[in-house]
Amino acid sequence: MKPRDQHKAGQVFSATLHLVQQKGLAGITMSSIASAARIATGTLYIYFHNKNDLINALFTECRKNALNIYFDGYDENAPFKTGFKIVWMNIVKFRMEHFDQSVFLDQCYHSPFITETTKEITRKMNQPLYKLLERGKEEKHLKDMDNSLLLTFMAGSINEFIKHSKYSGRKILPYQIDQIFELCWDALKS
Amino acid sequence: MKPRDQHKAGQVFSATLHLVQQKGLAGITMSSIASAARIATGTLYIYFHNKNDLINALFTECRKNALNIYFDGYDENAPFKTGFKIVWMNIVKFRMEHFDQSVFLDQCYHSPFITETTKEITRKMNQPLYKLLERGKEEKHLKDMDNSLLLTFMAGSINEFIKHSKYSGRKILPYQIDQIFELCWDALKS
DNA sequence: AAAATAAATGAATATTTATTCAGTTAAAAG
DNA sequence: CTTTTAACTGAATAAATATTCATTTATTTT
Numbered sequence: 166m167k168p169r170d171q172h173k174a175g176q177v178f179s180a181t182l183h184l185v186q187q188k189g190l191a192g193i194t195m196s197s198i199a200s201a202a203r204i205a206t207g208t209l210y211i212y213f214h215n216k217n218d219l220i221n222a223l224f225t226e227c228r229k230n231a232l233n234i235y236f237d238g239y240d241e242n243a244p245f246k247t248g249f250k251i252v253w254m255n256i257v258k259f260r261m262e263h264f265d266q267s268v269f270l271d272q273c274y275h276s277p278f279i280t281e282t283t284k285e286i287t288r289k290m291n292q293p294l295y296k297l298l299e300r301g302k303e304e305k306h307l308k309d310m311d312n313s314l315l316l317t318f319m320a321g322s323i324n325e326f327i328k329h330s331k332y333s334g335r336k337i338l339p340y341q342i343d344q345i346f347e348l349c350w351d352a353l354k355s
Numbered sequence: 356m357k358p359r360d361q362h363k364a365g366q367v368f369s370a371t372l373h374l375v376q377q378k379g380l381a382g383i384t385m386s387s388i389a390s391a392a393r394i395a396t397g398t399l400y401i402y403f404h405n406k407n408d409l410i411n412a413l414f415t416e417c418r419k420n421a422l423n424i425y426f427d428g429y430d431e432n433a434p435f436k437t438g439f440k441i442v443w444m445n446i447v448k449f450r451m452e453h454f455d456q457s458v459f460l461d462q463c464y465h466s467p468f469i470t471e472t473t474k475e476i477t478r479k480m481n482q483p484l485y486k487l488l489e490r491g492k493e494e495k496h497l498k499d500m501d502n503s504l505l506l507t508f509m510a511g512s513i514n515e516f517i518k519h520s521k522y523s524g525r526k527i528l529p530y531q532i533d534q535i536f537e538l539c540w541d542a543l544k545s
Numbered sequence: 546a547a548a549a550t551a552a553a554t555g556a557a558t559a560t561t562t563a564t565t566c567a568g569t570t571a572a573a574a575g
Numbered sequence: 576c577t578t579t580t581a582a583c584t585g586a587a588t589a590a591a592t593a594t595t596c597a598t599t600t601a602t603t604t605t
Binding site: 185186188189190191192268271272274275276277278310313314316317318320321322323324325326328329330332333335341344345348349351352353 | 375376378379380381382458461462464465466467468500503504506507508510511512513514515516518519520522523525531534535538539541542543
């Protein structure tokens with residue numbers, strides 16, 4: 166028997182992300198995905214049950230990927246601010262280096278593709294972030310506000326800047342990132 | 356002869372926004388728009404040349420609407436901070452009270468529907484915002500940073516919070532808005 | 546009140562896109 | 576080296592969706 170190509174699913178994911186970044190979620194077809202991944206349309210159906218399946222699998226993969234990156238290098242024994250900055254910088258890193266994934270995730274939230282099951286699975290992935298914020302509040306480093314307010318401020322302030330920079334083709338400079346972090350920290354610290 | 360129903364285009368716009376909020380841009384069909392607007396499919400083509408046309412017209416309309424709201428009550432003779440706060444609060448107002456438009460605009464940016472012409476037309480609508488920021492920098496109220504950084508911070512910090520609150524079905528309380536404004540102002544003031 | 550005209554309808558048609566499948570190829574097992 | 580088996584192909588089919596059009600309805604004009 167012939168074994169499955171280990172890299173093919175990854176090729177399909179990359180191709181899909183690339184297409185969605187260019188044309189949006191509404192602009193992709195199974196045949197455009199296949200041809201971008203340099204395989205036959207039929208082959209897609211060996212790896213994924215259907216289009217819905219493909220998108221849900223990729224969505225879950227991107228979320229998993231994002232959360233892994235967020236806590237890359239995080240040490241819970243280090244001082245809070247150190248850990249907080251690492252996670253914040255990792256969020257930036259994910260949004261910048263995996264901008265296509267970022268766009269794909271954004272587009273999916275309001276799409277008809279993502280199932281309740283997938284939403285439930287991926288919602289749970291936020292736990293470590295909430296745990297981080299709880300720690301910050303317990304240790305009196307962060308203002309005693311709702312997790313949702315803290316989390317959205319933490320991510321949102323940088324999000325729009327990266328989007329806008331990418332669209333206008335402007336390069337993001339390290340000092341700009343540092344500047345925005347300081348603004349954020351001053352805002353959130355208690 | 357029979358005149359055109361003056362309200363019909365508006366009905367179509369409302370129906371489209373409602374559907375996009377529910378199912379995303381990828382989930383709408385001409386027949387679903389028609390039935391949500393309580394008209395026949397064919398009638399859509401009296402008011403709009405085709406689906407692309409409809410979406411571009413609605414996109415332009417939403418952008419126009421947003422910018423109008425942003426400067427509602429703005430008086431350039433008032434002190435800068437007063438005007439800045441009015442505009443900031445109006446951005447919040449637009450995002451909250453016209454959340455469906457906000458979602459639609461977000462989804463369109465990466466879609467295959469929006470033409471270069473529409474992008475060009477709507478890009479120009481940002482001028483008054485840039486003018487406001489320039490004034491702030493000239494009068495030394497705002498930090499001397501890129502307009503894009505200032506504008507995205509101004510809008511982005513609140514954006515994510517509103518989105519998240521809407522999804523989790525949590526009510527946004529006035530004091531939360533005031534809190535976030537203070538954080539923003541402290542961040543941006545020179 | 547009748548004629549004229551354009552809006553409105555929704556079923557029919559055209560187009561696009563997802564999915565399948567008969568045939569082909571390539572790897573592994575014997 | 577032959578057999579077996581599953582991946583792979585892409586044209587064919589099915590399903591979904593955009594668009595058209597013959598017909599009906601409503602409004603204005605004369």
